Amino acid sequence: MSDVLGNIQPGMSDSLAVLEKQRSTAETFGIPLAVLLEITHRCPLQCPYCSNPVELDRSGKELTTDEWKKVLSELAEIGVLQVHFSGGEPTARKDLVELVKHASDAGLYTNLITSAVLLTRERLSELADAGLCHVQISFQGVEEGLADRVAGYKNGHRKKLEVAKWTRELDLPLTVNAVMHRQNLHQLPDIIQMAIDLDADRLEVANVQYYGWALKNRAALMPTVAQLDECTRLVEEAREQLKGRLTIDYVVPDYYALRPKKCMGGWGRQFFNISPAGKVLPCHAAESITGLDFESVRSNHSIAWIWQNSEAFNRYRGTGWMKEPCKSCEFREIDFGGCRCQAFALTGDAANTDPACALSPLHETIFKQAEREAEGETNRFLYRNFAGGTLESENDA
């Protein structure tokens, strides 16, 4: 998912500024405007770049319907404005309609982030009646062969097209979410056309971010520099041509950048998510950092307390935790040293500079390796599942 609400766009007139809590930076951390709810890790798809942690929460650990309802009421009460129902596959929860209804009644703006393959027209219509504001459907490509192979799910692509059509028939706004990597970047022009044909309002061109499952699959997914440059060019061209017709949000991978991304707008600054088991997390990959204890909504603490006071949120807030080269860097309050999860995954210490930054001593080594992988021949996926992953058969790759 893209950096929620962080993407201020150039040319935005003053009368319609994107709200970002600039005022509340150093001292106080106001409640985020939007919260990601990963209501389950169950999913029929097996995408090799899944943003869920490698250690998935099993269904027995999931919050109950009543627990999620309590969470939703509490979020609305403390000033959260939007909730994203995500997963795993959120429609795998039998109580989704009930939860959306509860969120709408509490005044929350509701967004469904789905693979769509489990939806029937009837259920989608029930969701619309429950007050759902927006539907975001993930696509793995533009044609069955590649798309179904990436998802590890037969006939998924066809089903997604069908659900996208129902979405518009039910007058629900649609975002096409296209996750891009080396094996499907050549389809980008057709993906843009597909979004137009599906009458989508918005297209998210999201390059894979390399944590968790995607990091395990990096050699099969990493694009070349040339592919990425072409992708950026196409997105810019399409944005210009389709102004007012299709909004395109673009998420670039940071491997080839010189400056790291301001991940999540900075740790504990403007975003949190809640895991299936109820953990309140500064980012959906945060549990990959060992040695941090994340508090749960099942604890005696309120969500607002966890956000403001818990050790895990405060650990990497601001700049006090930084080591060199971040500590004395002029950009330290611009990018906050990049992504803590990526720093941990690639260097073993979340307090190190994210190697995406050219100032990291590991930048050169790691990104040269990625470049070599991008030129490589490895196309086999390790599919995401509860068993720790299954390697794709050599004949299919």
Add this chain to the structure above:
Amino acid sequence: MAGPRNISVSEASRPVLPRHAKLKYDETRQVWVILAPERVLAPDEIAVEVLQLCNGERNVGDVADQLAAKYAAPREAILTDVIAMLQDLADKGFLTEAREKTS
């Protein structure tokens, strides 16, 4: 469907916020907001007033008339500003035009 695309806002348009863009007063932060997919916009006071008047029945000319009367300001200047603001919103995909009523 949500309405025609590529809206060109004029005096005769009857714009309205689409289903996915909701104007709401945020009690916690004490500001008006427009909630949209992965965006929260903060409209200024005038934009809020314009959007509250855009109910799909009034056209942009009617909106300018009302504001001109209320603020005793020149109608032409107000009309230009209102059209520019609404066009900006339309270009971002957060404005639609009311459909003709069908029976």
